[in-house]
Amino acid sequence: MRFLLDNWYLILTALVSGGLLLWPAIRGGASGGVSTAEAVRLINREKGVLIDVREPSEFAAGHAVGARNVPLSQLETSTALPSNKALPLLILCASGARASRAAALLKKRGYDNCQPVAGGLAAWREANLPVESAA
Incomplete structure (x- = not known):
C-alpha cells in the first residue's frame, strides 16, 4: 500500500497511457x-x-x-x-x-x-x- 501512495503519479501515468492506447479501438468498435x-x-x-x-x-x-x-x-x-x-x-x-x-x-x-x-x-x-x- 505504501508503494501505491509513494508512486501514485506513475500509476496515474500508466492508466492514462493505457486508456489512450485503447481509445481508438473503443471508438472504432462502436462505429x-x-x-x-x-x-x-x-x-x-x-x-x-x-x-x-x-x-x-x-x-x-x-x-x-x-x-x-x-x-x-x-x-x-x-x-x-x-x-x-x-x-x-x-x-x-x-x-x-x-x-x-x-x-x-x-x-x-x-x-x-x-x-x-x-x-x-x-x-x-x-x-x-x-x-x-x-x-
Missing part, C-alpha cells in the same frame, strides 16, 4: 466500418456497390469513381439502391459519421451486408484511390 483497402477488395471480388450518402452538391465537387449518390435524407425511399440485397454495400460520406447512420438505416431496409467505409472520402483520397468530379 465499425471497413478500411479503404477492404472496400476495394469487396468492390472488385464480390461486386460491392459504393454508395455516397453526401448531398448532391458535395458529390458533384468530388466523389469516388463508380459511386452512386443517394443522399442520407433520401435513403429510406430511394429506388437507386441495388435490388439484390445480398450485394455488399459500402457506404461513403465525407468523414464516416453519416455513413454509420446510413448503414443503420439500410440494415432496417433489409440490406444486411452494408458497412461504412472508415474515414469516408478523406480516407479514400488519402489512400490515393480514384476520385472524380462532375464537369
Whole structure:
C-alpha cells in the first residue's frame, strides 16, 4: 500500500497511457466500418456497390469513381439502391459519421451486408484511390 501512495503519479501515468492506447479501438468498435483497402477488395471480388450518402452538391465537387449518390435524407425511399440485397454495400460520406447512420438505416431496409467505409472520402483520397468530379 505504501508503494501505491509513494508512486501514485506513475500509476496515474500508466492508466492514462493505457486508456489512450485503447481509445481508438473503443471508438472504432462502436462505429465499425471497413478500411479503404477492404472496400476495394469487396468492390472488385464480390461486386460491392459504393454508395455516397453526401448531398448532391458535395458529390458533384468530388466523389469516388463508380459511386452512386443517394443522399442520407433520401435513403429510406430511394429506388437507386441495388435490388439484390445480398450485394455488399459500402457506404461513403465525407468523414464516416453519416455513413454509420446510413448503414443503420439500410440494415432496417433489409440490406444486411452494408458497412461504412472508415474515414469516408478523406480516407479514400488519402489512400490515393480514384476520385472524380462532375464537369
